[in-house]
Amino acid sequence: MTIDRDFARFGSKSFAINKINTVDVREKKLRGKGAAIAVGVVAAVLLLAAYSGQGEGFGVFGAIAAIVAVLMYRRRDIYEYGLILVSSSSEEQLLTTRDRDEIDTLRAAVEKAMVGRGRQ
Incomplete structure (x- = not known):
C-alpha cells in the first residue's frame, strides 16, 4: 500500500x-454479547426450575450455564x-x-x- x-x-x-x-x-x-445473554437466560430458567423443586440436576446445570454466560459476557x-x-x-x-x-x-x-x- x-x-x-x-x-x-x-x-x-x-x-x-x-x-x-x-x-x-x-x-x-x-x-457481540448476544450469545452470552442467551446462555444467561437459559441459566436463569434452569436455576428457577431447581429452586421450584424440579430437581437438583437443574441447579448444577444452571450454575454451570451461569458461569459460562459470565465468561462469555466479559469477552471483548x-x-x-x-x-x-x-x-x-x-x-x-x-x-x-x-x-x-x-x-x-x-x-x-x-x-x-x-x-x-x-x-x-
Whole structure:
C-alpha cells in the first residue's frame, strides 16, 4: 500500500487521488454479547426450575450455564473495519482489517493526498 499525491495503490489496484470523492470507514461487529445473554437466560430458567423443586440436576446445570454466560459476557467485542473509496462512478472497498489504528492511518493519508498535502 502506497499513497502519494497522485495515486493510492492497494495491491494490484491504483486510484487517482483527484478522482476520489469520499473516504469512508465501515465498521462491522463480528462478535457481540448476544450469545452470552442467551446462555444467561437459559441459566436463569434452569436455576428457577431447581429452586421450584424440579430437581437438583437443574441447579448444577444452571450454575454451570451461569458461569459460562459470565465468561462469555466479559469477552471483548470484535470489530472488522473496511476502508472504502468512493468516486463519481463507483465505490470500492480497499482493505479489511481488525486494526482500527491501521485504517485510521490509511484514511488520513488518503485525505491528505486529496487536499494536496500528501508527500510520501
